[in-house]
Amino acid sequence: MSVQDILAAENELTHMLGAQQAVVLSTRVRLARNLSGFPFPGWAKPAQRKEIANRCIDAFTKLPRFKKAHVFKMGDLPDMERAVLVERHLVSKELAAGKSGAAVISRDQTCSVMINEEDHIRLQVVKAGWHLRGTWNIAEQLDEALGASLGLAFSDRLGFLTACPTNVGTGLRASAMVHLPGLCLAGHIEKVSRALNQDGLAVRGWLGEGTEAAGNIFQISNQQTLGLSEDAIMKHLGTWIKSLVEQEWNARRKLAAEEGPRFVDRIARSLGVLRSAYLLSSAESMNMLSHLRMACDMGCLPEANRHVIDRLMIEGQPAHVQSRRGEELDSDGRDMRRAASIREALSAFPEVGSPTA
Amino acid sequence: MSKPLQCSVCDAVATVHLTQITQGKVHKMHYCEACANKGGAGDAAVFQLADVVTAATTVAPAIVCPTCQFSDVDFRRSGRLGCPDCWPVFLEALDGLLAKVQHQVQHIGRAPNGTLALGQIRHRLQVAQGAIAKAIADEDYEAAARLRDEIAQLSAQLPTE
Ligand SMILES: [Zn+2]
Ligand SMILES: [Zn+2]
Numbered sequence: 001m002s003v004q005d006i007l008a009a010e011n012e013l014t015h016m017l018g019a020q021q022a023v024v025l026s027t028r029v030r031l032a033r034n035l036s037g038f039p040f041p042g043w044a045k046p047a048q049r050k051e052i053a054n055r056c057i058d059a060f061t062k063l064p065r066f067k068k069a070h071v072f073k074m075g076d077l078p079d080m081e082r083a084v085l086v087e088r089h090l091v092s093k094e095l096a097a098g099k100s101g102a103a104v105i106s107r108d109q110t111c112s113v114m115i116n117e118e119d120h121i122r123l124q125v126v127k128a129g130w131h132l133r134g135t136w137n138i139a140e141q142l143d144e145a146l147g148a149s150l151g152l153a154f155s156d157r158l159g160f161l162t163a164c165p166t167n168v169g170t171g172l173r174a175s176a177m178v179h180l181p182g183l184c185l186a187g188h189i190e191k192v193s194r195a196l197n198q199d200g201l202a203v204r205g206w207l208g209e210g211t212e213a214a215g216n217i218f219q220i221s222n223q224q225t226l227g228l229s230e231d232a233i234m235k236h237l238g239t240w241i242k243s244l245v246e247q248e249w250n251a252r253r254k255l256a257a258e259e260g261p262r263f264v265d266r267i268a269r270s271l272g273v274l275r276s277a278y279l280l281s282s283a284e285s286m287n288m289l290s291h292l293r294m295a296c297d298m299g300c301l302p303e304a305n306r307h308v309i310d311r312l313m314i315e316g317q318p319a320h321v322q323s324r325r326g327e328e329l330d331s332d333g334r335d336m337r338r339a340a341s342i343r344e345a346l347s348a349f350p351e352v353g354s355p356t357a
Numbered sequence: 358m359s360k361p362l363q364c365s366v367c368d369a370v371a372t373v374h375l376t377q378i379t380q381g382k383v384h385k386m387h388y389c390e391a392c393a394n395k396g397g398a399g400d401a402a403v404f405q406l407a408d409v410v411t412a413a414t415t416v417a418p419a420i421v422c423p424t425c426q427f428s429d430v431d432f433r434r435s436g437r438l439g440c441p442d443c444w445p446v447f448l449e450a451l452d453g454l455l456a457k458v459q460h461q462v463q464h465i466g467r468a469p470n471g472t473l474a475l476g477q478i479r480h481r482l483q484v485a486q487g488a489i490a491k492a493i494a495d496e497d498y499e500a501a502a503r504l505r506d507e508i509a510q511l512s513a514q515l516p517t518e
Contacts, residue, residue: 036441039425043439093390118437140467147469153441159464161444163437165451166458168444170466204373227461229477 003081006070006088006109007323021129022297023245025177025217025310028089029132029139032162032171033121033146036153040163041116046100049116053102056115059149060104065142066113070105074098080328083319089126092117111138118163119171121146128310130176130241132234140230159226169226174234176241181216181294182251192247193218200224201240215286215313220244252298256355267295268352275346279332280339285316289342292349299356301349308345315341364389422446482511 038044038052053073060066074082074096082096085103090112095101101116114122123146125139146152153161159169167173183189193203204219220241222233256263270288274280289309296306314320321334321341329337362371364387371387420429427439429450438447455462465480485508492501 034441039427039440040437042435042437043425043427043431143467144470152469154469155444155464156468157463158444158448159466159468161441165438165455168455169459169464172466202373224459224461226455226459227463227465229466229480 003072003077003084003323006090006105007084007320009107009109022306023179023248024130024241025179026126026128027131027135028124028126028173028175028177029135030173030175031121031123031139031143031160032119032167032173033123033143033160034153034162035120036151038120040118041101041120042118042163044116049100052120053115055150056113056121057102057104059146060113062149063142063145065111065138066104066106068107070103070107072103072105074101074103080319080323084323087317087319088314090124092122094118111142119167130245132174132176132238132241136174136230136234166223167225170228170230170233172225172230172233173221174237175219175221176237177217177219178241178244178248179215179217179290179293180244180248181290182248182255184216185255186251188247188251189218192244196220196240199236199240201237214283215290217286217290217313252294256298264300264352264354267291267300271295271301271346271349271352274342275349276343277339279335280316280342281335282316282318282338285338285342286313289313289316292346295352297357300352300354305349312342312345362387364392366392420447420450478511478514482508482515485511 034040035052035055038048041049041052044052057071061069061071072081072085072091074091077085082091085091085105086093086096088109090105090109091101091103091114095103095114095117098117101114103112103114105112110126112124112126114124123139123142125135125142127135155161160171162168162171180189180192183192196203200223202221202223204221205214205217220237222237224233228236259266270291274285274288274292289312292301293306293309293313295301296303296309315324316338318334321337322329324341325337363369364371366388369389369391371389373388373390421427422439422443423446424442425440427443429447432438432447438444452462465477467477485504489501489504489508492498492504
């Protein structure tokens with residue numbers, strides 16, 4: 001069992017197994033949980049961490065959702081494979097760096113667990129598109145099963161006890177990965193991000209990228225975890241995401257109407273470059289792929305092509321490019337391989353048309 | 358695109374943006390992933406966390422968890438606690454901090470095994486009691502009856518005092 005299986009397998013985010021959508025790329029729910037009677041991972045002795053990992057791996061691999069799951073011990077994986085898991089958002093940079101943590105990942109990659117990261121258990125459920133309820137329902141089921149098989153640290157006043165005060169209570173971090181090229185092009189993104197911040201939501205860029213908004217993709221999540229019910233946290237996020245999607249569509253339509261042929265030209269140029277470039281950096285390709293994704297949403301390109309774009313965004317990340325090639329590559333080598341796979345994937349794309357949506 | 362914001366610690370491009378609201382004032386904080394993680398943020402406002410705790414604990418005598426020997430000095434360094442038992446031990450020292458990052462200090466979400474935590478039962482009771490008063494005022498007796506059942510059911514789950 002290796003990370004190559006993760007790369008090769010058809011899965012939720014790269015093969016459109018879940019329902020795919022304009023604007024919202026994916027929905028994610030994360031629960032922080034700890035076993036009672038053990039120090040948190042950062043304070044536990046190696047033997048205790050081992051015991052914790054054994055108990056957690058045992059509990060999770062017995063659950064139907066984790067049937068035949070991948071179990072990865074960070075210490076056993078080469079750097080490159082750990083980097084692939086980070087780029088897939090299946091493990092955090094911290095878990096990958098620590099070497100004493102482990103990850104259990106379901107076959108379809110929708111459910112994953114980090115063990116011995118900051119908390120004993122970080123359970124994550126992800127779905128393509130905007131499906132907060134569906135995502136939550138799975139997380140809740142898993143949490144219930146977990147509560148029955150492992151003694152979880154909990155107090156009536158503070159809820160689920162976590163290593164860090166920013167996660168205590170529900171331990172819930174609900175988030176959406178949103179694609180906002182319209183708001184970025186219109187210059188409204190800072191204003192929107194400020195409004196989100198002021199209403200208790202955190203805004204981050206696409207993980208692993210040097211720029212704040214590579215691909216115009218942002219992750220929006222709740223900050224408060226205590227004193228709100230899970231329901232209230234999700235409703236709050238949901239209200240904002242709904243409004244963001246509306247604002248994004250308004251910005252796109254306004255832009256398309258105002259720019260006319262120049263709007264289509266921007267997309268056509270991106271397709272042209274992506275289809276013929278010999279070297280493509282990660283940042284450049286992300287931003288051009290972002291134009292194409294918007295084009296699929298708006299009918300300038302067939303909507304059925306959108307999942308290809310999503311896959312290229314994920315597979316264009318540095319560790320993915322190198323792992324597929326099976327060797328370490330320098331920057332030029334990566335840019336060459338990235339360009340080659342994008343060229344191939346886009347060769348069958350039709351010409352760009354005028355927006356219909 | 359406008360110029361990306363810089364990390365307020367190391368001048369790298371900031372990808373983590375935090376909003377702190379202190380005494381009605383909003384402070385924007387920007388960090389690169391590395392500094393945010395180093396600060397122990399992972400998710401949120403731990404930079405300020407560490408400061409608050411330093412202020413709160415430098416005057417107080419050292420706090421040590423009897424279960425795991427974790428102390429306030431360790432917390433100042435890491436921004437994390439040592440074990441679940443640290444929570445009651447550190448709660449008083451963390452109270453101001455919790456109010457700051459979480460705004461609330463009473464859990465009202467799920468409890469293990471899908472049962473409702475006491476806080477959530479009380480919270481739901483409060484909501485239902487408000488709603489029943491309104492339903493009666495609006496002469497919506499069907500809703501009032503439903504709420505009365507809900508209140509009875511919730512009350513039964515509270516420990517007798
Ligand atoms: Zn920095
Ligand atoms: Zn302790």
